[in-house]
Amino acid sequence: MLRVFRSKQKYATVRPKSEQPVRKDVPDNLWLRCESCAAMIYRKELQKTQHVCAQCGHHFRISAFERLQTVVDADSFEALAPLRAQNPLDFPAYEEKLQQARERTGLEDAVLIGTARVDGVRIVIGLIDFAFIGGSMGSVVGEQLVRGFELASSREVPVVIFSGGGGGARMHEGIFSLMQMAKTSQAVGRFRQTGQLFLSVLTHPTMGGIYASFASLGDIILAEPGALIGFAGPRIVAETTRQKLPDDFQTAEFALEHGMLDAIVSRSDMRTTVAKLLSYHV
Amino acid sequence: MNTSFEWEKPLEELETRIRELRSFIQEQGIDFSQELNELERKAERQRKQIYANLTPWQRVMMARHPKRPTMLDYTGLVFDGFMELHGDRAVRDDGAVVGGIALLDGEPVTVIGPQKGRDTKENLARNFGLPHPEGYRKALRLMRQAEKFNRPIISLIDVVGAYPGLAAEERGQGLMIAECIEQMSFLRVPIICVITGEGGSGGALAVGVGDRILMLEHAWYSVISPEMCANILWKDSSRAAEAAELLKLTATDLLRFGIIDDVVTEPLGGAHRDHTGTGRQLKAFIKRHLAQLKRKNTGALVEERLQRFRQIGAFSEHTRQQVAVEEPDTAASEEGAPDDSSGTENDNKHTPDKKVGGGYND
Ligand SMILES: [Zn+2]
Numbered sequence: 087m088l089r090v091f092r093s094k095q096k097y098a099t100v101r102p103k104s105e106q107p108v109r110k111d112v113p114d115n116l117w118l119r120c121e122s123c124a125a126m127i128y129r130k131e132l133q134k135t136q137h138v139c140a141q142c143g144h145h146f147r148i149s150a151f152e153r154l155q156t157v158v159d160a161d162s163f164e165a166l167a168p169l170r171a172q173n174p175l176d177f178p179a180y181e182e183k184l185q186q187a188r189e190r191t192g193l194e195d196a197v198l199i200g201t202a203r204v205d206g207v208r209i210v211i212g213l214i215d216f217a218f219i220g221g222s223m224g225s226v227v228g229e230q231l232v233r234g235f236e237l238a239s240s241r242e243v244p245v246v247i248f249s250g251g252g253g254g255a256r257m258h259e260g261i262f263s264l265m266q267m268a269k270t271s272q273a274v275g276r277f278r279q280t281g282q283l284f285l286s287v288l289t290h291p292t293m294g295g296i297y298a299s300f301a302s303l304g305d306i307i308l309a310e311p312g313a314l315i316g317f318a319g320p321r322i323v324a325e326t327t328r329q330k331l332p333d334d335f336q337t338a339e340f341a342l343e344h345g346m347l348d349a350i351v352s353r354s355d356m357r358t359t360v361a362k363l364l365s366y367h368v
Numbered sequence: 369m370n371t372s373f374e375w376e377k378p379l380e381e382l383e384t385r386i387r388e389l390r391s392f393i394q395e396q397g398i399d400f401s402q403e404l405n406e407l408e409r410k411a412e413r414q415r416k417q418i419y420a421n422l423t424p425w426q427r428v429m430m431a432r433h434p435k436r437p438t439m440l441d442y443t444g445l446v447f448d449g450f451m452e453l454h455g456d457r458a459v460r461d462d463g464a465v466v467g468g469i470a471l472l473d474g475e476p477v478t479v480i481g482p483q484k485g486r487d488t489k490e491n492l493a494r495n496f497g498l499p500h501p502e503g504y505r506k507a508l509r510l511m512r513q514a515e516k517f518n519r520p521i522i523s524l525i526d527v528v529g530a531y532p533g534l535a536a537e538e539r540g541q542g543l544m545i546a547e548c549i550e551q552m553s554f555l556r557v558p559i560i561c562v563i564t565g566e567g568g569s570g571g572a573l574a575v576g577v578g579d580r581i582l583m584l585e586h587a588w589y590s591v592i593s594p595e596m597c598a599n600i601l602w603k604d605s606s607r608a609a610e611a612a613e614l615l616k617l618t619a620t621d622l623l624r625f626g627i628i629d630d631v632v633t634e635p636l637g638g639a640h641r642d643h644t645g646t647g648r649q650l651k652a653f654i655k656r657h658l659a660q661l662k663r664k665n666t667g668a669l670v671e672e673r674l675q676r677f678r679q680i681g682a683f684s685e686h687t688r689q690q691v692a693v694e695e696p697d698t699a700a701s702e703e704g705a706p707d708d709s710s711g712t713e714n715d716n717k718h719t720p721d722k723k724v725g726g727g728y729n730d
Pocket of ligand 1: 120121122123124125139140141142143144
């Protein structure tokens, strides 16, 4: 059965003390340069703006823990019991890669999932962390998402998932990883029958097997501005087609224009938007 | 086009010697039948040995053989009276996916699957067998039609992947694949999927959810092509043979993992050497599995299909105590923590062991 443990401490403390996460996009010094407009930003300032550039609105990548805090009510999150990945293909160096990712992120695998409240409304929330092997979906991510949907079914609460996986599937788990696409899509299909809302939020980047499964199956699909969203990687598309691709190719704006999204919502409006949508489905 | 493989060379030399000896016997009228028999036995032994010991990469090459039967070939080899039905009713008719109704020994079934071309002209019409979203939408439309008329669905899969292109992305390739996967999972008719050649990632899985997943002996099925895997690992797609080993993508591997139910044996030397024999064999497998599926009531059929995928995954339960080790500075409440374990991993391997015999035993 599903095991839920309480995790009422501050999320940052879940990380091992010795290994504070070092993120390329948020270097450990006072100032950093905006990836988009090149403005120099005071790091403390960036934390106040939820890691959005005040000059150009560029959304920096944030960890699952950080995002969780921007969305749910304080101290309302209870994580599902963690699962540990195996190496079913005996893929070289996979265990080491997992271990490094665990130490770097403080997560057991690429998804942080559990129950929480948003403006008092109980939900199941899942957040994919890009820093954990590119936010890729292996057996653990697939199983945890399915358990999340099953828990939401039994408690009759909505599901909100923030996706953000660059390659989609986790290559190191081979066919097991591919099958998680079927498994999670079916969990969404079963969850539909409960009449509860599944809100899918696509953050930078949501590609491949994650986009081509549960993330695309939300009753409502939102995205953060500028997020890369698509099936095939932009480099592969460029190499295969030798076609001139539009500047906004596979951005959230491109997806919205082509009818693939319900709305683009900036990080600062996300919490109120999620709360509003939840209130329409109570 | 030279369509023989390097590893077939010794066998071909032997076959040439047999032919020469035969014509020599005929011309000279001398009885060399003992020598001939010996040579033929040797060739047979060698053939068996070669094909029983193919490397994963050799199998990938077999799966890509230009003379391997395609979806449209199988509609004639396995079924009768195939009537192709075109279009997705939204965008256009995608030539990279073929579908329609055919008879399996007199019983109407819906047959769908990606279609490759054999030459440049065909490949242009078929977009090299790489479907756009509308191809998947067509497949889904025909599967829904099958459900309405209670026709079993046979999905024949041979695709490197969904097309990576501008129009495909504009029209929602990812969304369409997801929709196919979800909808196929709940269809209330028996579905048999057969990886006949290449099973490339999401583009294959989009039409690959079923009650039975079969694979031809020399087909491959993986989350990523060996070339792309090699490119990611070593920035060198020419090392695809090594990547093919790592990915465990052969029918034997996938049967062992419990991902597929049965391996359809190919005529010795591969499907491309004997289309008729391959078709006959595939038909027998499809008929046997379909007969089993038709005995199930619809509710059980769908439930078992969902359970099958629900069980797939390789992970272990992880205890609270172990997490606590990684959180030296927290005094987390143990309320609600699992109490049935002693601080070590609780091996709940959800990898189904090799399913016994697939269709043979039940
Ligand atoms: Zn900026």
